[in-house]
Amino acid sequence: MCKFTPSLFEDTQVVVDALYGIGLNRPITGLGEDIIEKLNETNIPCVSVDIPSGVDANTGKILGCAVKANICVTFFRRKPGHLLFPGKDKCGDVRVADIGIDKSIFTSLPPKIHENTPQLWLENFPIPEVQGHKYDRGHAVVVGGEELTGAAKLASFAALRSGAGLVTIASPKESSMVYRSGSPSIMVKDINNLEEFTSIISQKSVTGVLIGPGNGVNKETYDRVLRAITCNPCVLDADALTVFEQCPNVLFRALKNMSECNNVITPHEGEFKKLFIKEAESKNSKSKIELAISASFINAVIVLKGADTIITSPTGLIYINTNSSPYLATAGSGDVLSGIILGLIVQGMKPFEAASAGVWLHGESGRMFGPGLVAEDIAKIIPSILKKLIL
Structure with missing residues (x-):
């Protein structure tokens, strides 16, 4: 084998990267590592074949090092590694080339992993009937906290904006006046x-x-979660998850005891680690998607939040969201997301589809609004998105 020298890149107009393919499953070392590192130091445009060398096509993990491509030409359909960070950041502009594979193959081998797009759930998106009334559009209850009242307010307004016919905040008596001074469209009941x-x-x-946003990590939240699961479809976020940090199996048993998968949990990676301790212990060797899959035993839809939010179903179906915006990284953004998902569930949308649609709407709001976004803006822009989506 000839010895590699950086001078090979001199006077090069473009590099076609085909060092490794989608079957790579070990860290790149030696000559391959040397070539990739030297290539990344140049400003030469690079086109990767199928996936940038060094990116795990199944998980998006970087296997030692990876080519930073300008364009990635893949075949038939995108791979998870094109959609998941950190691999996504190496792919540049991903283009799918038709090489003659008949899509009818999906009939006999339906894929379990999809990019989260409206075509997956739009057919079942709730649209009001001409002769319908508010009760036909569902009644959402959001549990309010005693001190951090903004979280439940944000979630409640988001549930309304996503189509819920009625929204009630179940409020501790001590803070009920704070909630009553909010939106006149939202009812308040003392508990x-x-x-x-x-x-x-x-x-x-x-x-x-919806339980969790601003509720506090306390016995009241603990008891309400276990009670609510037995009564209605639930969205569990924030404190409703953290409260089970020391006893996650209590929550898991309660969810698994349900005959149907009616519940959605929406942890970010920190909350996920607190709940799924055993799965997270090997975090260094597991990718985000592998962690999400390992937690699917709990009989609930999991929304593992982040720049590449993953939505998983107990049936093994996985959607990867790709329209997120960095401007969504702002206080209260997660509360709004949980409210959007709740608003879709109460209208009759199945939890997995509601979670997927909610994540997409949330991401699209951030993408459309852009710089300067705060949590209150997210729900306000939803009507504009829905007009384009369903009208």
Whole structure:
């Protein structure tokens, strides 16, 4: 084998990277590593074949080092490594080339992993009937916290904007006036104990509950989660997850005892690690998608949030979201997301589809608004997105 020298790149107009393919499953070392590092130091345009050398096509992990491509030409369909960080950051402009593979192959071998796009769930997106009324569009209950009241306000408004017919904040008596001074479109009910909370969520009109945002890590949150799961489809976020940090199996058993998968949990990676301790212990060797898959035993939809949010179903179906915006990294953004998902669930959308649609709408809001976005802006821009999506 000839010895590699950086002078090989001199006077080169473009580099075609085909060092390694999608079957790579070990770290790149030696000559391959040397070539990639020297190539990345140049400003020469690079086109990668199928996937940049060094990117794990199944997980997006970097296997030692990876080519930084300007364009990546892949075949038939994108691979997970094109959609997941850090590999996504190496791919540049991904283009899918038709090489004659018939898409009818999906009939016999349906893929489990998809890029999250509206075509996957738009057919089942809730659209109001001409003769419908507010109760047909569902009644969402959002549990409010005593001190951090902004979180439940943001989530409630997002549930309304995503189509819920009615939204009620179940508020501790001490903070009920704070909630009542908010949007006149949102109802407020006082809850002083678990029995009063149960009475509210057991109403026939209530079709979904959100617990967690601003609720506090305390016994009240713990008890409400376990009670709500038995009554209605639930979205569990923030404190509703962290409260089970010391006893995750209690939550897992409660979810697994449900005959149907009616619940959605929305952890970011930090919250995920607190819940799924065993799975996260090997985080250094597991990618984000591998972590999400390893947690699918709990009989709930998992929304593992981040720049490349992953939505998983207990059936093994996985959607990877790709339209996120860095401007969504702002206080209260996650509360809005949980409210959007709740708003879709109460209208009758299945939890996995509601989670997928909610994540996409959330990402699209951030992408459209751009610089200067704060959490309050996310829900306000949803109507503009929905007009283009469903009208």
